[in-house]
Amino acid sequence: MSFEDNLQAGSLTIVGTGIQLVGHLTLGAQAHIVQADKLLFAVADPLTAKWLRSLNATAEAIPYNTDRTRRKETYREMVERILTEVRQGLNVCAVFYGHPGVFADPAHGALKQARREGFKAQMLPGISAEDCLFADVGLDPGVNGCQSFEATDFLIRRRKFDPTCALILWQIAMIGNLGFYKEGSHLHGLTVLAEVLQEYYSFDHEVIVYEAAVYYPVCEPVIKRIPLSKLPEANVTPVSTLYVPPLGPAPLDREMMARLGMENRG
Ligand SMILES: C[S@@+](CC[C@H](N)C(=O)[O-])C[C@H]1O[C@@H](n2cnc3c(N)ncnc32)[C@H](O)[C@@H]1O
Structure with missing residues (x-):
């Protein structure tokens, strides 16, 4: 059988x-x-x-x-x-x-x-908002890596992350909210998120509030580039996702490169 x-x-x-x-x-x-x-x-x-x-x-x-x-x-x-x-x-x-x-x-x-x-x-797998973000914003997770967290989870668990690697935060309109979205209910959470992110990035670090186009080609995606300090005032909806670009490439570990036989290959 x-x-x-x-x-x-x-x-x-x-x-x-x-x-x-x-x-x-x-x-x-x-x-x-x-x-x-x-x-x-x-x-x-x-x-x-x-x-x-x-x-x-x-x-x-x-x-x-x-x-x-x-x-x-x-x-x-x-x-x-x-x-x-x-x-x-x-x-x-x-x-x-x-x-x-x-x-x-x-x-x-x-x-x-x-x-x-x-x-x-x-x-069966499907195309997620993150897949659309890769295409619309021009982010290749293979370049600096990519970290993806639910925004409330990111804050309340104090997730360890690497600011030299791309950071994607989902559900930024729902921070601290265990129920459903209500107009304006996201403002406090977004303020706290901006404060925490400023422990790692400068206040003028550019972040992107992103919304993939649902009715493409009639509508274009929303890609709002703002300094981190302006995040609490950003026009955020229940379908907004935050992309925080990396600070830059992480430093190389020369010892590891030597161990892998990469040192002499230019
Ligand atoms: C409950 S989740 C659903 C995610 C969905 N299953 C997916 O595969 O993308 C809702 C969150 O997904 C993200 N999201 C949904 N639609 C989006 C869109 N059109 N553009 C950007 N992010 C979106 C937002 O972070 C939103 O808060």
Whole structure:
């Protein structure tokens, strides 16, 4: 008997739409969206929702309750909603925006729960906001390296990082916020973030508040270059990501180079 024979009827495939409307969807993700017995989605814009409905008549938005004081509770409800369909023996496709495994608790939660209950479950990769940032800002993580943190996590765990390496901070509008975004609620967190970053970078170090274009080519990406000291006043939205460019190349370790036989190669 193979492993597959032990699986329950019903399966879960989690896919991402990418960030840009239609243009970022992989062929693999599209095939799962079209063929699913039940399509559930949690996407950020109404046009993508409409388009998903045109691809699969069973498409339904996963309820997303923003009245809760803890996002985690809403995420638990989303996992349950997805699993309810899988438990009925359906081949379910759940769609999230961007890469479905990047900053997407309910996607990982549903995947784990489905496997725990004996269902076949997989996640397909998608294009994340960070992938768009690499392309739009011209950042190659291979040059100085790249560190990526959730902004609140970065602050409350005092993450050790290297300022000579690129730094990407996600969810800068949600610093210290365990619930959902409210207009203006980001100001205090952003002020604290700017203060902490100034322990490592000068106040005039250029940082970029970035928003990838969702409706490209109708809209361009937002790339706001500002001195670090102006970060608290920046026009930030729930989809803003902060890019802090590196201070410069890290010094070379000559001993290590010699050990690797690199010293005499110019
Ligand atoms: C819950 S996460 C979702 C990330 C998404 N799964 C992905 O793959 O990019 C939300 C955060 O992603 C980033 N983000 C989402 N959309 C973005 C966009 N259009 N441009 C830049 N960053 C974005 C922001 O940091 C935002 O706070």
